[in-house]
């Protein structure tokens with residue numbers, strides 16, 4: 001069985017721009033490539049799991065999501081870093097009905113686990129929303145970390161009920177990899 005870091009996209013590895021839909025707007029958060037290299041060196045897969053309700057809302061199409069993901073992969077590749085797979089949920093309950101993939105539901109993580117023979121219990125989730133953390137917990141991840149970039153600046157306040165918090169993606173990866181040593 002493989003192990004993985006499940007990683008939210010917007011506000012975690014790319015700067016949050018609210019409904020990012022054009023490749024030209026992709027800006028990778030500093031430290032991301034190095035953190036992805038550390039994930040690989042430690043023997044984990046790097047899997048993006050992203051809610052993209054902008055599709056259900058009609059703001060952009062699934063192919064726009066694909067073009068943005070391709071740009072992200074290109075920029076990271078130029079920095080020597082690899083994302084193993086991208087998953088997204090195009091739904092929103094108000095526009096397309098309920099689904100089992102929109103975080104906090106664990107559907108994307110469970111599908112990725114099946115596709116890539118990943119044991120969630122040996123895997124981690126990192127996101128900038130509490131719903132990311134809940135998705136990781138619902139999928140049975142070993143630990144799920146909330147980071148303070150993107151929406152995390154607003155989410156990482158108040159009573160976090162035992163949620164682990166880190167400053168950014170790179171800090172979360174460092175903390176989690178230190179724990180597994």
Ligand SMILES: [Mg+2]
Pocket residue numbers: 008009010011012127128129150151
């Ligand atoms: Mg996010």
Ligand SMILES: [Zn+2]
Pocket residue numbers: 089090091099100101102
């Ligand atoms: Zn969905």
